[in-house]
Amino acid sequence: xxxxxxxxxxxxxxxxxxxATACGGGSGDSGDDSKAAIDPNGKFSVEVGEPENxxxxxxxxxxxxxxxxxxxxxxxxxYDASGKIVMVNAQSVDSTDNKTFTVKLKPGWKFHDGTPVxxxxxxxxxxxxxxxANKQTNSFWFSDIEGYDKVxxxxxxxxxxxxxxxxxxxxxxxxxxxxxxxPYFVYKLGYEVFAPLPExxxxxxxxxxxxxxxxxxxxxxxxxHKKSIEVARYDDYQGQNKAKNGGVVxxxxxxxxTAYQDLKSNNVDVLRQVAPKDLPVYKADLGDRAVxxxxxxxxxxxxxxxxxxxxxxxxKVIQGxxxxxxxxxxxxxxxQGTREPATGWVAKGVLGYTPNAAGDITxxxxxxxxxxxxxxxxxxxxxxxxxxxxxxxxxxxVEAVCxxxxxxxxxxxxxxxxxxxxTDLQARQNKQxxxxxxxxxxxxxxxxxxxxxxxxxxQSDGNQxxxxxxxxxxxxxxxxxxxSLEESEKxxxxxxxxxxxxxxxxxxxxxxxxxxxxxxxxxxxxxxDGDPILTGVQVKKK
Amino acid sequence: xxxxxxxxxxxMIPVFFGTTLLIFLMxxxxxxxxxxxxxxxxxxxxxxxxALKHEYGxxxxxxxxxFNYMRDMILHADFGTQIASGRPVTDVLGDAFxxxxxxxxxxxxxxxxxxxxxxxxxxxxAGRVTDNAILLITLLLISVPVFVLGFILQMVFxxxxxxxxxxxxxxxxxxxxxxxxxxxxxxxxxxxxxxxRTSIAENLRADxxxxxxxxxxxxxxxxxxxxxxxSLIPVVTxxxxxxxxxxxxxxxTEHIFNIHGVGGTIAxxxxxxxxxxxxxxxxxxxxxxxxxxxxxxxxxAVLDPRIRYA
Numbered sequence: 013x014x015x016x017x018x019x020x021x022x023x024x025x026x027x028x029x030x031x032a033t034a035c036g037g038g039s040g041d042s043g044d045d046s047k048a049a050i051d052p053n054g055k056f057s058v059e060v061g062e063p064e065n066x067x068x069x070x071x072x073x074x075x076x077x078x079x080x081x082x083x084x085x086x087x088x089x090x091y092d093a094s095g096k097i098v099m100v101n102a103q104s105v106d107s108t109d110n111k112t113f114t115v116k117l118k119p120g121w122k123f124h125d126g127t128p129v130x131x132x133x134x135x136x137x138x139x140x141x142x143x144x145a146n147k148q149t150n151s152f153w154f155s156d157i158e159g160y161d162k163v164x165x166x167x168x169x170x171x172x173x174x175x176x177x178x179x180x181x182x183x184x185x186x187x188x189x190x191x192x193x194x195p196y197f198v199y200k201l202g203y204e205v206f207a208p209l210p211e212x213x214x215x216x217x218x219x220x221x222x223x224x225x226x227x228x229x230x231x232x233x234x235x236x237h238k239k240s241i242e243v244a245r246y247d248d249y250q251g252q253n254k255a256k257n258g259g260v261v262x263x264x265x266x267x268x269x270t271a272y273q274d275l276k277s278n279n280v281d282v283l284r285q286v287a288p289k290d291l292p293v294y295k296a297d298l299g300d301r302a303v304x305x306x307x308x309x310x311x312x313x314x315x316x317x318x319x320x321x322x323x324x325x326x327x328k329v330i331q332g333x334x335x336x337x338x339x340x341x342x343x344x345x346x347x348q349g350t351r352e353p354a355t356g357w358v359a360k361g362v363l364g365y366t367p368n369a370a371g372d373i374t375x376x377x378x379x380x381x382x383x384x385x386x387x388x389x390x391x392x393x394x395x396x397x398x399x400x401x402x403x404x405x406x407x408x409x410v411e412a413v414c415x416x417x418x419x420x421x422x423x424x425x426x427x428x429x430x431x432x433x434x435t436d437l438q439a440r441q442n443k444q445x446x447x448x449x450x451x452x453x454x455x456x457x458x459x460x461x462x463x464x465x466x467x468x469x470x471q472s473d474g475n476q477x478x479x480x481x482x483x484x485x486x487x488x489x490x491x492x493x494x495x496s497l498e499e500s501e502k503x504x505x506x507x508x509x510x511x512x513x514x515x516x517x518x519x520x521x522x523x524x525x526x527x528x529x530x531x532x533x534x535x536x537x538x539x540x541d542g543d544p545i546l547t548g549v550q551v552k553k554k
Numbered sequence: 555x556x557x558x559x560x561x562x563x564x565x566m567i568p569v570f571f572g573t574t575l576l577i578f579l580m581x582x583x584x585x586x587x588x589x590x591x592x593x594x595x596x597x598x599x600x601x602x603x604x605a606l607k608h609e610y611g612x613x614x615x616x617x618x619x620x621f622n623y624m625r626d627m628i629l630h631a632d633f634g635t636q637i638a639s640g641r642p643v644t645d646v647l648g649d650a651f652x653x654x655x656x657x658x659x660x661x662x663x664x665x666x667x668x669x670x671x672x673x674x675x676x677x678x679x680a681g682r683v684t685d686n687a688i689l690l691i692t693l694l695l696i697s698v699p700v701f702v703l704g705f706i707l708q709m710v711f712x713x714x715x716x717x718x719x720x721x722x723x724x725x726x727x728x729x730x731x732x733x734x735x736x737x738x739x740x741x742x743x744x745x746x747x748x749x750x751r752t753s754i755a756e757n758l759r760a761d762x763x764x765x766x767x768x769x770x771x772x773x774x775x776x777x778x779x780x781x782x783x784x785s786l787i788p789v790v791t792x793x794x795x796x797x798x799x800x801x802x803x804x805x806x807t808e809h810i811f812n813i814h815g816v817g818g819t820i821a822x823x824x825x826x827x828x829x830x831x832x833x834x835x836x837x838x839x840x841x842x843x844x845x846x847x848x849x850x851x852x853x854x855a856v857l858d859p860r861i862r863y864a
Contacts, residue, residue, distance in 0.1 A: 062639075062814075063639070064592070064638040064639060064826075065592070065638055065639060065640070066639060066640050073592065073593065144599070144601035144602050144604075144605050145605060147602055147605050147606050147609065148602065149592050149593060149602065151599055151601075151602050152599040152602075155599070164599060164601045164602075165601075166600065166601070218640060221640065237641070237645070237646075237649055238649055238650075238814040239725070239814065264814065265721075265812050266808060266809050266812050266813065266814065266818055267809045267810065267812065269705075269810070270720065270721045270809075270810060270811065270812040271812075273708065273712065273713070273720035273721060274719075274720055274721055274723075274812075276713070276720075277712070277713070277716075277719070277720060279719065279720070279721075279723060403825065432586075432825055433591075433825070434584075434585065434586025434587075434591050434825065434826070434827055435584075435585045435586055437586060437590065437591065438585045438586045438587075438590070439585075441590065
């Protein structure tokens with residue numbers, strides 16, 4: 013299911029393993045131990061940190077806020093586990109040319125304050141969020157829509173306050189015209205940025221951020237800052253994902269260790285992540301309540317192409333470095349089975365994912381690695397460094413990767429530690445990375461373009477390493493211009509197949525959800541973005 | 555006395571400005587800024603970043619930022635707004651300080667009462683078994699890091715014995731703070747014990763104690779009044795400085811026991827480069843330090859009649 017949050021991996025990062033106890037993989041996903049009687053009105057608690065931002069849909073970029081937002085707001089569409097589109101608030105989203113989309117809403121939907129959800133609720137909300145004066149952190153998501161550059165011009169004063177591409181036809185219909193055709197635009201509509209807002213929101217957006225009124229399966233009850241957020245089932249909810257429980261309490265924890273302690277004593281019901289300290293024991297502690305499952309997110313080593321070292325490099329050298337990394341051993345030992353070796357640039361659970369897309373270059377082969385580096389003219393200076401943020405627990409695997417590279421190829425490799433994520437980020441944004449850097453990516457929407465276009469396009473925001481290839485840009489443009497979603501997917505798969513020739517980054521591994529739940533609940537499943545699916549959780553009778 | 559207090563209070567003003575300015579400059583010097591930090595890996599639209607920076611005055615020169623900040627704080631008691639959450643910093647402070655006061659208060663009471671008792675006990679029996687046993691225990695407590703102690707106590711008392719909850723779930727319930735307060739106060743407890751012991755053992759040989767004993771005063775009065783009052787001066791000095799440390803430095807303890815107090819908020823503000831929140835918190839801590847040290851100085855006069863303040 014949905015969800016984008018580049019900051020999400022900051023949360024993950026805080027969790028990444030220290031220590032080196034081996035712990036096997038395997039999948040212990042369960043949720044069918046429904047012998048106990050179910051209390052349909054029972055409430056349960058989820059471990060969450062304090063949301064960084066006010067609870068406004070377009071202003072939430074990190075995971076703590078977005079899990080709450082998604083319980084309160086429903087968007088037009090959603091995705092199923094294989095990455096296919098499912099209609100939620102929309103009856104249909106149609107387009108003949110992939111440029112103009114006609115959205116028909118399901119009638120009868122209401123916000124939690126009783127006002128109807130209409131086409132205007134969407135159009136007005138998007139226009140409001142796109143306006144830079146309203147300072148919504150996710151406003152650039154609207155940049156595909158025609159007229160965005162007038163509302164938020166890169167330079168100079170805005171000449172409009174509404175995007176010309178959005179038109180209300182009637183109460184339940186509106187059209188979206190894009191600046192240029194995009195076959196997978198519907199995928200973006202599942203992201204919470206595209207949620208509707210009730211009329212009451214605009215009277216006092218700041219207050220609405222503290223006490224949000226949405227159209228989702230849960231309605232807001234209270235937010236006790238830094239302690240908990242409570243939401244209750246919205247009984248008039250019209251969607252299929254009606255909550256099977258009475259409500260959710262998002263409980264604020266300062267540390268995952270504490271949350272795990274509380275889980276063991278049933279003081280909290282659902283965890284999103286188990287602390288590194290508890291990884292070796294959590295399966296034994298929780299039994300079939302332990303969760304171990306991949307989700308759509310990838311860790312890679314990106315190349316700072318603007319440095320003199322890599323500016324004119326033969327991609328063969330980077331291929332060689334990639335083949336010098338023993339992913340299997342590192343994920344099993346240093347990372348305690350919390351990752352799964354990557355075989356391409358696109359994560360699992362994303363539409364367009366192909367197994368083994370990168371071919372041989374993600375396989376460990378020291379002899380070939382050495383040969384490839386020699387063929388490509390060697391690593392300039394015969395030394396590399398990998399920049400990472402020290403506050404994210406990345407040190408251990410960076411060292412392991414470095415050891416693996418040095419052992420296999422003789423290239424000197426060191427970790428370039430930055431004190432914290434902010435410092436790391438600033439070095440990347442200012443193009444001060446010395447050689448290579450760690451890069452994580454959690455899906456925004458489960459379509460292959462999100463892992464290719466948004467990371468490796470010359471102009472993309474996610475492309476911080478300065479990778480630029482005219483051939484790849486052309487292929488991406490071609491895929492974006494495809495007449496249908498299927499063809500676009502195929503063309504993007506071809507782009508991924510081409511990537512080994514250019515090596516914009518070295519894919520390392522996919523993230524896994526290592527979590528668990530208490531004895532009070534059942535039916536706990538985790539979505540592609542690694543968050544628990546709240547509406548499906550059932551609370552046992554006490 | 556009154557003049558002394560007034561002078562001390564006046565001295566606080568430059569100290570107050572100096573510390574806030576220093577912190578302000580230090581936050582400013584750190585790489586990264588709170589606005590771009592909001593956007594993580596993806597980078598936001600430049601228009602929104604510019605609008606946010608403008609709203610929080612981050613596009614102004616540093617001296618102007620400092621001036622505006624101090625003006626709002628002193629004239630309107632307005633500590634600014636948290637950038638990520640948009641909440642007023644006074645609200646954040648209002649959330650964190652009561653929690654920390656409970657934790658620090660309990661820990662302080664624990665270390666003062668138990669520390670003094672143990673210290674007096676071992677001071678009076680210097681060189682004997684009790685003294686050696688207490689020495690051993692305090693050495694052990696000093697050498698165990700807080701997080702180890704925290705996890706051990708949590709495991710023993712919460713997981714295995716089940717006497718207490720493993721973390722603080724309701725921060726208005728003082729009983730839940732007992733375990734964290736014990737963990738937080740332990741290291742200081744050991745110091746208080748050592749300080750008291752040394753001081754008591756030394757003063758026990760002083761002339762005025764011999765005089766008191768020779769006068770035929772009961773032992774309780776000799777120890778309780780003559781000996782304690784004089785021996786408490788170094789201990790009170792330590793306790794005064796420790797109060798501030800207990801409030802601001804409880805990051806680890808807060809982390810282990812899920813307490814949302816000042817320490818964790820400070821750490822979080824540093825990571826997020828939330829300068830306004832940080833300065834607000836630290837300013838109040840500075841005031842606590844200043845007042846505590848004034849109180850300590852005044853207590854000297856109470857404890858030792860030879861000290862007078864004009």
